[in-house]
Amino acid sequence: MSAIVLLILGLGAMAAGYFFYSRFxxxxxxxxDPDFKTPAHEFEDGVDFVPTNRFILWGHHFTSVAGAAxxxxxAIAVIWGWLPAFLWVVFGTIFFAGIHxxxxxxxxxxxxxxxxxxxxxxxxxxxxxxxxxxxxxxxLLMVNAVFAVVIAGLMMNFSTxxxxxxxxxxxxxxxxxxxxxxILSLPVVSVLGVFALYVLIFIGPAVPVQMPSEVGALSGxxxxxxxxxxxxxxxxxLPVWVLLxxxxxxxxxxxxxxxxxxxxxxxxxxxxxxAPAFNTDVPAGTPSLIPLLFVTIACGxxxxxxxxxxxxxxxxxxxxxxxxxxxxxxxxxxxxMLALAAILAATAGFATFAxxxxxxxxxxxxxxxxFVEGGAYMIHNGLGLNEVTAATLLTVMxxxxxxxxxxxxxxxxxxxxxxxxxxxxxxxxxxxxxATLLAVGSCLxxxxxxxxxxxxxxxxxxxxxxxxxxxxxxxxxxxxxxxxVRLRRPMWYTLVPLCFLLVMTIAALLIQLRAFxxxxxxxLLIVDVVVLIAAILVAMECASAxxxxxxxxxxxQE
Amino acid sequence: MNEMKDDPDPSHDPRLERIRAWLSQASFFAxxxxxxxxxxxxxxxxxxxxDLFMLLVFSEMMGVPNPAAYYTLELxxxxxxxxxxxxxxxxxxxxxxxxxxxx
Numbered sequence: 001m002s003a004i005v006l007l008i009l010g011l012g013a014m015a016a017g018y019f020f021y022s023r024f025x026x027x028x029x030x031x032x033d034p035d036f037k038t039p040a041h042e043f044e045d046g047v048d049f050v051p052t053n054r055f056i057l058w059g060h061h062f063t064s065v066a067g068a069a070x071x072x073x074x075a076i077a078v079i080w081g082w083l084p085a086f087l088w089v090v091f092g093t094i095f096f097a098g099i100h101x102x103x104x105x106x107x108x109x110x111x112x113x114x115x116x117x118x119x120x121x122x123x124x125x126x127x128x129x130x131x132x133x134x135x136x137x138x139x140l141l142m143v144n145a146v147f148a149v150v151i152a153g154l155m156m157n158f159s160t161x162x163x164x165x166x167x168x169x170x171x172x173x174x175x176x177x178x179x180x181x182x183i184l185s186l187p188v189v190s191v192l193g194v195f196a197l198y199v200l201i202f203i204g205p206a207v208p209v210q211m212p213s214e215v216g217a218l219s220g221x222x223x224x225x226x227x228x229x230x231x232x233x234x235x236x237x238l239p240v241w242v243l244l245x246x247x248x249x250x251x252x253x254x255x256x257x258x259x260x261x262x263x264x265x266x267x268x269x270x271x272x273x274x275a276p277a278f279n280t281d282v283p284a285g286t287p288s289l290i291p292l293l294f295v296t297i298a299c300g301x302x303x304x305x306x307x308x309x310x311x312x313x314x315x316x317x318x319x320x321x322x323x324x325x326x327x328x329x330x331x332x333x334x335x336x337m338l339a340l341a342a343i344l345a346a347t348a349g350f351a352t353f354a355x356x357x358x359x360x361x362x363x364x365x366x367x368x369x370x371f372v373e374g375g376a377y378m379i380h381n382g383l384g385l386n387e388v389t390a391a392t393l394l395t396v397m398x399x400x401x402x403x404x405x406x407x408x409x410x411x412x413x414x415x416x417x418x419x420x421x422x423x424x425x426x427x428x429x430x431x432x433x434x435a436t437l438l439a440v441g442s443c444l445x446x447x448x449x450x451x452x453x454x455x456x457x458x459x460x461x462x463x464x465x466x467x468x469x470x471x472x473x474x475x476x477x478x479x480x481x482x483x484x485v486r487l488r489r490p491m492w493y494t495l496v497p498l499c500f501l502l503v504m505t506i507a508a509l510l511i512q513l514r515a516f517x518x519x520x521x522x523x524l525l526i527v528d529v530v531v532l533i534a535a536i537l538v539a540m541e542c543a544s545a546x547x548x549x550x551x552x553x554x555x556x557q558e
Numbered sequence: 559m560n561e562m563k564d565d566p567d568p569s570h571d572p573r574l575e576r577i578r579a580w581l582s583q584a585s586f587f588a589x590x591x592x593x594x595x596x597x598x599x600x601x602x603x604x605x606x607x608x609d610l611f612m613l614l615v616f617s618e619m620m621g622v623p624n625p626a627a628y629y630t631l632e633l634x635x636x637x638x639x640x641x642x643x644x645x646x647x648x649x650x651x652x653x654x655x656x657x658x659x660x661x
Contacts, residue, residue, distance in 0.1 A: 046597075047597055047598050047601040047602075048597070048598040048601075050594065050597065052590070052594055053587075053590070056587065056590045056591055056594065057594075059591055060591070060594065060595050064595070179592065185585060186585060186588040186589050186592055187581070187584055187585050187588050190588060239600075239603055240596050240599045240600060240603075241596065241600055244596070245592070245593075245595075245596045248595070248596075249591070249592050252591070313595065313598075317594065
């Protein structure tokens with residue numbers, strides 16, 4: 001099948017979702033009101049609450065939610081064939097992610113721009129709020145561990161990208177200073193920054209840096225993981241304007257360039273999908289498609305992380321309530337587009353079916369490497385760029401996304417430890433350095449505990465990361481559903497996705513529990529049990545909250 | 559030719575003006591994109607540093623000896639506007655200084 005056909009089908013369906021379904025939700029369910037005074041106006045302070053142009057806000061929202069996860073997840077999930085991944089990404093974006101992200105902004109805007117965490121406490125109950133904190137902690141823990149493993153793998157496999165990836169940090173540090181000290185105007189700095197990054201990408205293949213596979217007692221992979229965490233720990237302690245802010249900005253530009261290059265090369269090359277629609281010959285040990293597909297692709301179909309962004313920063317800057325549809329729903333569509341590009345790269349970017357099979361030798365294999373190699377094949381044949389340079393370009397894109405997420409993730413994890421220090425009266429835990437060490441330590445434990453001392457097996461926790469992410473999404477959907485029940489509006493549009501997610505998550509956790517037990521991986525068994533307990537608590541919380549609010553409504557009617 | 563003489567300043571060329579307006583618009587958008595996401599975090603970090611400075615300036619009044627008191631005294635009127643916000647943020651409902659009331 002031609003990749004362009006799939007591309008048009010996917011984009012067409014998501015566009016229809018935006019134009020028809022989101023309009024229906026906006027007018028009939030959330031009932032957006034252009035005259036509603038949004039928190040950005042009500043509490044305008046020039047700092048957190050600033051009414052912002054909707055296009056700028058969309059840019060922010062989209063670049064904050066799009067990262068390495070919508071690339072890695074779909075690129076792993078195509079092991080079952082391209083059709084299941086394609087359908088889940090497209091329908092997930094239309095009926096799950098769009099409603100969830102859009103709803104999180106709406107719920108927050110209608111509640112003084114409170115975050116989903118605080119809203120869970122207000123709308124659902126105190127107990128739900130505690131569960132929320134635990135789930136957030138688990139998500140951050142897993143995202144940091146798994147992304148360190150992803151970047152380490154990229155550094156080992158694509159040695160040409162080592163110089164550009166680390167050079168990009170230097171570029172970000174320099175442009176951060178140029179902007180902060182107002183030496184050059186921002187458009188000039190942007191052009192210079194992107195130019196410098198691309199110069200690095202083009203010289204990367206000439207100066208490959210290959211970490212030896214054994215360094216003393218450690219494997220090369222493990223050394224990269226340690227280096228990455230050392231870097232992330234330092235980066236997360238720096239003031240945001242020094243590194244995080246310029247890096248994020250460059251990443252945002254890079255995201256748009258990358259999407260244009262990938263889509264452009266698909267259109268020019270029109271590759272054939274070499275992978276089967278349904279892979280009947282999956283490698284041994286691959287778990288069943290249902291339910292694992294729905295936790296392997298979280299970002300790109302629905303992700304709880306988006307709710308944090310929607311309610312944390314976006315809702316404080318929304319100019320008109322009606323903008324929520326464009327910013328939230330269309331932000332999810334943007335993420336769906338990135339996931340679609342990842343699916344196409346990982347299924348159409350190979351010359352033959354045998355090449356594709358050689359990449360997907362086991363579950364968890366392929367992934368981001370398949371994205372880089374497949375994407376490079378398409379860019380090489382479509383746009384004529386040297387294949388090594390194209391691979392370097394995509395590696396840099398994925399590694400920079402993952403790196404920025406690690407920086408932000410460790411920062412958030414440090415805040416959680418500091419908050420615990422506050423709650424449990426441990427003054428030492430409130431300090432920056434010990435809290436960061438605790439955060440890094442727990443992530444390292446997971447990265448090495450999951451995959452053994454060489455750190456190569458860390459991708460095994462990817463589906464577990466998906467389950468925690470979906471639980472977070474479930475809690476946000478619960479808040480929206482309870483609000484809708486109290487407003488006496490139809491709840492099915494959020495309740496059905498919520499139930500679907502909970503069922504799939506719990507089923508996936510049970511299947512993995514058995515797999516970990518059979519493998520004798522007791523460390524992950526314990527992690528799985530913890531997530532499973534959280535999932536069951538979330539499910540019970542959903543049932544009781546909905547029952548309670550429906551009873552309240554019935555009482556009022558009488 | 560006559561038109562040229564009437565309007566010798568090249569900056570009034572409508573095309574150039576349009577380009578300039580477009581550039582300043584682009585610059586504004588870029589600034590917004592760059593800063594709006596971190597505005598809050600940076601403002602909070604700045605406020606933390608300002609709070610420390612506030613403590614230094616008003617330290618003599620609270621009985622903390624300050625060798626630079628002679629100089630910081632001059633700064634007190636300048637910081638007066640922020641004093642009320644500061645003591646509220648430090649968890650004191652009323653001004654902590656007996657002879658220095660703001661509320």
